[in-house]
Amino acid sequence: MAGYFKADLVENSLLKTLRAFLKTMLDMDDIRSILVPCRLPMKPRIMPMLVSDASYLANADPIAPSFPLNSARIVSRLTRKTAGGVLAVVLRPCEMRAFVELVKLNQGHPDDLILVGLDCIGAFSNRDYAGIADRHDSDFSENYCWNVLSGKDTKTDGTDQTPACRTCMQPVPDQADIRIQLFGSRLEDGLCIQAGSEKGEQRLSRMQLKSSERSLQRDSAVEQVIRVRQSNCENMIAEVEQKTDSMEKLNRYLADCVNCYNCRVACPVCYCKECVFATDVFCHEPYQYLRWADRKGAIKMPTDTVFYHLTRLAHMSTACVGCGQCSNACPNDIPVMELFKSVSLRTQKIFDYQAGRDVQEKPPLTSFRENEYEDIVG
Amino acid sequence: MDAFEPSLIAFVCNWCTYTAADLAGTSRLYYPPNVRLIRVMCTGMVDPQYVIKAFLEGADGVLVSGCHPGDCHYINGNYKARRRIRLLKEILPRFGFDERRLRLTWIGASDGIEFSHIITELVEELKGLGPVQTQNSMVI
C-alpha cells in the first residue's frame, strides 16, 4: 500500500483541483454523496454539506480556514445504520481522530465510508472567521492557503488562528483512506495524494490519476510544522498550568462559567447520550444550597461549575482530540481547550494512549490489566 | 482554637470492606469517628465524579476500598476502580490537591483489624496535611 498519486493542478488553483477531484469521486457509480465543507449560498460562511449532485461541488471549500463545528458527530449520525451506498467524507485530522474515538464506542461505523483528509493548515474561531469572511472576497481561501503553505504569517487582519490549531501537533490525516498532501509538496507540479488504506488505494487507482512517489521534502516539512506547534503547545501548557495550579486559581480561571454546557455539546467526544449533568443526579435539594450558604457564608451561583469541568476532565480527557471546539463554543470566552489539553496530555500519557490514533486501541477506562498500578494501592 | 478534625469520606464495597468495617464494630475495635462510610455494591461503581464532589464539598480525604484482586464479586470492578483512581491521582494534584488525600485499598471481609488500622492511619495523615483547600471556598 502507501501508493502515491498526482492530480494536475486545474487553472493553477488548489480549490478548483480539489473540486475536480471530488467530482470525479462523486461520479463513481457506488458513491452516493460527499460530505464536505462548502460555502453557503445565503451568507459567506462555511458549513459541512452533504452533496449528491456534483454541480454543488462548485461551492466546496475544504481549505477555508474555518472550522464551525467538529463533524465527527455528523458522520456518526450518518453512519448509525447503513444508509444505502458509500459516503465520502472530507474531514480535518482532528475530526477524524474524534470519529475514531466514536467508532470505538460503537457510535460511528466506518464500513461504508471513505475518509478523505487534507493536511490541516489550521482555522480561525467562528467569531473571527465571520469577520474575515465579511471583509474579504471569495479568493480568500485560496490565497490564504498558499500563503500559509509558503511559510507566511497565519494572521489575517491582525487576528491569528485558534490556540487549538496553533498548538496542534497532529496536523496530517493519518487516519484517512485518501490523504491529500499539502505540506512539503510542490503544488505547481500537481496535487500529491497518498492512499492511506487498501480501500483508498482501490479508489484512487480507479480515478485515472498519474502515479507518483513520496516527496522528498515531505517529512522535513511536516516536522517543521509540528516543531512550531509543539513549542507553542509547551508555552501554552506552562501558562495554563501556572494559572490553574490551585483550586483558588482554577476558580478564577472558570469564574465566568454559567453552566450553559455549550462546551460539552460542541465536544465531539463527549459521547454520553444523556450527560449526568442533564439528569437530576446532582440536582440538590433546596435546603442543601442553604446549608452550604450557612456553612460558608456565601456560595457562588450557579453551583457545580468547577465540579462540572473537573468531572468532564475525568470522564473524557483521555478521549480529547484537542480540536478546540469547546473554546469556540463558550459564550464567555473561557479558554476551555487550553485547560483540557493541559490535562489530557497527562491523562493520555499515563495510560500510554493517544485519542484517535488507532481504532484497535481500547479506551483506557474501559479496559484494565490484572497487574498494573499496584503502587497506588495501599 | 480546637484541634483540626479532618473529615474522611470512605466509599466501601458491600462485600469486603463494608463487612470488615462491620466486623471492626462488632469486635469493638477502635477507629476514629472522622470517617463517613458510603456503602456501594462494588468499587467499580465509584465514578470519579463522586470523589471529585466529595473534595469540592470540603472532604479532607477520600478513601475507596474494596475486595482484593481476584475477590471482587463482580469479577473486575476493583480493577476498573484502580484505573479511575490512577486517573484521579493524575488530575487532582494538577489543581493543587495533595495526592495523599486520595487512597485506594483492598480490605477483605475478615480484615476488621486492617480496617481500623487504615482509618486511624489515614486520619492521622490528614491531620498532618491540614484542611483541604476547598474548605472555605464559595465555589462548589
Ligand code: SF4
Ligand atoms: S474537550 Fe474541547 S478540545 Fe477536547 S475534544 Fe472536546 S471540544 Fe475538542
Ligand code: SF4
Ligand atoms: S461553554 Fe463556557 S460558560 Fe458554558 S459551560 Fe462551558 S465553560 Fe461554562
Ligand code: FES
Ligand atoms: S465487590 Fe468488592 S470491589 Fe467489587
